[in-house]
Amino acid sequence: MKLEVYFRPALPVGLLIAAACLFWGAFLALGSGAVAVTALAAALFYTGLSAFGVLALLRLTVLEQWHDWPGPGRLLILAPHEDDCVISAGGVGALNRRIGGATRVVYLAPDEAPGMAERRAAEARAAWRVAGLGDDDVLHLDLLPPLRQRDPHKLRRAADRLRSIIDEFRPTAVVMPMFEGGHVHHDMVAALMGTVVTGDDRFDVFEAPEYSPYASLWYTPHRIVALCSRWLFGLVSYYGPPDGIDGRPVRRYRLAPDDLACKRRMLAAFESQNAPSLMATRSYPDRLVSFDRNAKRSVPFDFRWSYLRFVLAMRRLLPSRLVDRLLPVQLGTIGRECNLTDWSEEWTTTRDS
Template sequence: MDPRITALLRCFNVPPGQGDPPSTLVIAAHPDDETIGVGGMFPRLDGALTVLHVTDGAPRHRRQWGRQEYATWDDYARQRLHEVECALRVAGVDPSVCRRMEVMDSEVSLNMVPVTRRLMEILDDLRPEVVITHPYEGGHTDHDATAFAVRAACTLLARDGAPAPAITEFTSYHNEGGDKVVNRFLPFDGAPETEVVLAAEEKDMKRRMYDCFYTQGGVLRDMPVRVERFRPAPRYDFTQAPHAGRLRYERYPLGIRGKHWRALAADAMELLELNRRW
């Protein structure tokens, strides 16, 4: 395992304030993904944490909004930002650690090349030692496209001889076996998992962080707070489905089908001159 990831996981297994965390950039597709995946560890990363959202959480189609009382797309986007700032404050983190790329929610898959190139610039500017981000699991097209872009950006930086962070993954959700599975990874050989059991006060904090996401109550009620799981990012083949059967995002009436998503990934790989596995 990369020693930078080892140092990160060591900090996750000692009380807050007793570790020496590596500089860490959490790259999340949407406001709330960072809280679901790694929110319980934020106090341990205080002073070493930056959070980047690829989207602002406001889809183009109004019926995809978590609440309908907002008059405009801008109003809904501002609410999503307010929610994540609230959650960071609950964790004792200054909201100024947040950055946003402001890609349209649910459209990251249509922008994998520009998102990758922008991430290269951000990573080259911030120089984090570790990135924590989504796995490739077919749960949400934006999650998978963010996983793609992070790995592509790091691969291209390393190929250019520039410093590249070690990539760690947090859990989200997927559809293995036909049912929604939350807070667990799809199995992947050679990617050992670390499970961090949250203390009582950390579980309470994470529940209060969830409470900040007024528009996302329907999603977050399924998300447990007892443990958080992490693993080094494996080498994916983004031209293959992450698992057999129907992907989670194929259950929704709007959006991209799995075959289309993989064709977009293959096109992006060709434009970025990437091999099949990286």
């Protein structure tokens, strides 16, 4: 039976250290011979994994910071898909509403599968009712291009519409998906906000990490622990919250037990998106990263030196099933598979080029 560990990285790291100690003990006890050499190789391997795990724990102390929600405000939550808003800011959205603030949720990309747009919209309204929002507080718009199409003209119209939403609602804080290469629609929302936010805007803007093909010893400690724990003889799986993709601190917002339970009930509304899995893997306190208004990025991260590029290269040399088992990674941006979102390509019209 596999041990599933959620949001507690110290436990799998401790098990890696225990495995390393076990193999070192076996090597010292055996002394010499082929079995001793095998034990030595295993001891060195698990010592290396343990070192990666310890480094990840140390990086978490630097990258993650606890924060309190500042008080009732006007919170605008943007996302392409219905479950994304709850995953990213369901906790603070509900908390802000409970303490007297105004929370508005805007969805930008209806599901393209037949009948799913209506179903997912109904699930979103049900989820936010749990947090005390009315149906008028939850908007469903069709602003983004279809998943596997480029339409810069539609994106420019979307930018104008987003600006009008901001001007009409007058938020004190905006939460949106992180520009991280996980899903092209997520990246589009973040990049669009970068085009409409001006120096005169006085509201806070936050990016919410959710999933990404990016992995780094320095910047994605939870991902490193998850990758290392896969080597615990198939007995342990670690499910961590999402990391950022650079050195900006991840703000973890303190949620009272009732607020965290509210987020879990909200996630339970998304039956079409495997609600039990969402409740298990996404019921962490909301994690936000301050948006860098001065950053002008066309791609989420440098593909040339990435873990993703290494895995794609290995899949060309070795059986893909073997590589996927040993080196799991999302194979590029959803919607731009085996590649990454390139905002310059998404935004540029024929006239611009």
